[in-house]
Amino acid sequence: MLRITRGRVYDPANRIAGEVRDVCVQDGRIVDDVPAHARTIDARGMVVMPGGVDIHAHIAGPKVNAARKLLPDEHRADVVDRTAIARSGTGGTVPSTFTTGYRYALLGYTTVVEAATPPLAARQTLAELRDTPVIDALFLILMGNNLALFELIRSEPARVREAIAWWLQATGGYGVKLVNPGGVEMWKRDNGNVTSLDDEGPGVTPRQVIETIATAVHDLGLPHPVHVHCNNLGVPGNWRTTLDTLRTLDGRRAHLAHLQFHAYGGRVGGRPRSRAPELADYLNSHPELSADVGQVMFGPATTMTADAPVSAVLRDITHGRWVNADTEVETGCGIVPFTYRERNYVHALQWGIGLELFLLSRDPWRLVLSTDHPNGGSFLSYPRLIRLLMDRDFRNEQIGRVNQQAMRRTVLRDDLDREYTLEEIAIITRAGPARLLGLADKGHLGVGADADITIYDDREDREEMFSAPRYVIKDGVAVVEDGELRAARQGRLLRVGADYDTSIEPALEALFEDRYSVQFSSYPVREPWLLEPARTVAARGGP
Numbered sequence: 001m002l003r004i005t006r007g008r009v010y011d012p013a014n015r016i017a018g019e020v021r022d023v024c025v026q027d028g029r030i031v032d033d034v035p036a037h038a039r040t041i042d043a044r045g046m047v048v049m050p051g052g053v054d055i056h057a058h059i060a061g062p063k064v065n066a067a068r069k070l071l072p073d074e075h076r077a078d079v080v081d082r083t084a085i086a087r088s089g090t091g092g093t094v095p096s097t098f099t100t101g102y103r104y105a106l107l108g109y110t111t112v113v114e115a116a117t118p119p120l121a122a123r124q125t126l127a128e129l130r131d132t133p134v135i136d137a138l139f140l141i142l143m144g145n146n147l148a149l150f151e152l153i154r155s156e157p158a159r160v161r162e163a164i165a166w167w168l169q170a171t172g173g174y175g176v177k178l179v180n181p182g183g184v185e186m187w188k189r190d191n192g193n194v195t196s197l198d199d200e201g202p203g204v205t206p207r208q209v210i211e212t213i214a215t216a217v218h219d220l221g222l223p224h225p226v227h228v229h230c231n232n233l234g235v236p237g238n239w240r241t242t243l244d245t246l247r248t249l250d251g252r253r254a255h256l257a258h259l260q261f262h263a264y265g266g267r268v269g270g271r272p273r274s275r276a277p278e279l280a281d282y283l284n285s286h287p288e289l290s291a292d293v294g295q296v297m298f299g300p301a302t303t304m305t306a307d308a309p310v311s312a313v314l315r316d317i318t319h320g321r322w323v324n325a326d327t328e329v330e331t332g333c334g335i336v337p338f339t340y341r342e343r344n345y346v347h348a349l350q351w352g353i354g355l356e357l358f359l360l361s362r363d364p365w366r367l368v369l370s371t372d373h374p375n376g377g378s379f380l381s382y383p384r385l386i387r388l389l390m391d392r393d394f395r396n397e398q399i400g401r402v403n404q405q406a407m408r409r410t411v412l413r414d415d416l417d418r419e420y421t422l423e424e425i426a427i428i429t430r431a432g433p434a435r436l437l438g439l440a441d442k443g444h445l446g447v448g449a450d451a452d453i454t455i456y457d458d459r460e461d462r463e464e465m466f467s468a469p470r471y472v473i474k475d476g477v478a479v480v481e482d483g484e485l486r487a488a489r490q491g492r493l494l495r496v497g498a499d500y501d502t503s504i505e506p507a508l509e510a511l512f513e514d515r516y517s518v519q520f521s522s523y524p525v526r527e528p529w530l531l532e533p534a535r536t537v538a539a540r541g542g543p
């Protein structure tokens with residue numbers, strides 16, 4: 001039992017914004033009151049928020065592990081020693097599993113989404129998540145370039161819904177991710193890229209894939225809508241593809257991943273321009289849509305994506321190390337280490353577009369914080385990003401340091417003087433992501449919620465403040481105290497429960513036998529140790 005007394009509480013889901021009040025915890029949950037003998041944390045002068053929820057990051061699975069192998073120099077530069085509580089590990093932009101869990105906890109984050117797992121590789125993702133302590137985690141399965149599913153989209157689109165429910169149950173996944181729908185398969189076949197959503201590459205068009213799967217996810221009533229990484233990531237002029245994707249969704253709910261990377265004007269082969277204002281307007285006027293920003297932060301990053309063609313382009317830019325791998329009939333994958341530089345026109349423009357999206361967004365519940373870790377930068381850069389949003393003078397000073405040609409292509413110098421409040425930060429880093437994910441027990445401090453709580457010293461320098469929370473409570477246990485890791489228990493897997501008609505299994509089995517190297521019966525994850533401890537969030541079912 002625990003009572004956190006006299007802190008300034010920011011709990012936007014319950015309309016509490018800076019009120020001084022107590023927060024009580026019992027048996028891992030928030031409760032109304034606890035007896036007088038309960039342990040007390042005196043939070044006077046401190047800020048109390050729900051634990052952070054990261055809606056889009058890459059922390060486990062084969063591509064993350066391949067990136068670790070690719071970066072021995074990062075390991076050497078950031079060795080994490082064993083302590084009485086923590087296992088040893090390595091840091092850098094792609095930390096080892098244990099270090100990933102510890103560092104998220106030390107940052108005040110208690111729930112993280114692994115945003116892109118090939119269903120065929122679910123076992124590896126699950127095994128790595130088990131080795132990622134403290135945080136609760138969930139993963140999204142890649143469904144945008146799957147040949148068996150494409151066949152079903154062509155022949156029996158009405159059964160896609162059952163197939164997706166089967167896939168989610170077979171893997172322990174939480175939601176559905178589309179990455180460059182149709183486009184990765186097109187590139188794998190003939191090196192082609194999507195020019196329009198009506199391209200007939202692999203027998204289905206990107207538009208068919210988006211429409212059919214978004215409808216299936218909607219009809220299943222999954223807690224999180226379809227999570228879309230649009231076609232043409234990073235390509236000048238791609239904002240038109242993004243808008244076309246949004247129009248194709250036509251009133252269905254959807255979450256757009258790392259919108260910044262999809263907000264470029266200009267001509268293919270030319271210099272990109274910012275189209276952030278147009279996309280921010282569209283998002284503002286469509287309440288069924290949400291996005292995370294995918295902010296670029298200057299310094300080292302590691303790009304890792306199921307969008308294999310994008311990695312091929314990045315390899316040509318960097319001429320350095322890269323990995324490109326195929327997951328047979330499901331997806332591709334590419335990894336390229338990358339450094340974003342202030343003086344570089346494109347990098348500065350990307351940085352500026354992310355900030356424009358944040359500053360032009362009118363609904364923090366629907367445009368939430370991410371760096372697409374580690375693509376735009378490590379999750380360790382979130383505190384600096386928060387300072388950029390909260391501190392106009394700091395931001396303007398930074399704007400003055402980066403490539404000025406790029407800044408002139410943005411509206412950042414046009415009196416964009418908005419400063420995020422602590423309440424808005426609480427929304428874009430916890431309450432909003434939890435709501436968009438349909439996690440009713442996360443992202444708030446109402447009675448019955450998970451007792452995941454972060455307590456910060458209220459410091460003027462918001463980067464310092466958010467870099468080192470004073471206390472982090474996970475499931476009612478103080479895992480961080482005085483800024484130090486004090487406990488590192490295993491978190492849980494959050495998975496979805498979606499019923500399906502088992503008559504889909506023979507149909508899928510026939511599709512599998514023709515395509516997969518893996519037998520249908522061996523495909524579902526059945527090893528109990530991989531799936532525990534877990535909490536299942538039920539789909540609502542039915543449209």
Ligand SMILES: [Zn+2]
Binds near residue numbers: 375
């Ligand atoms: Zn991503």
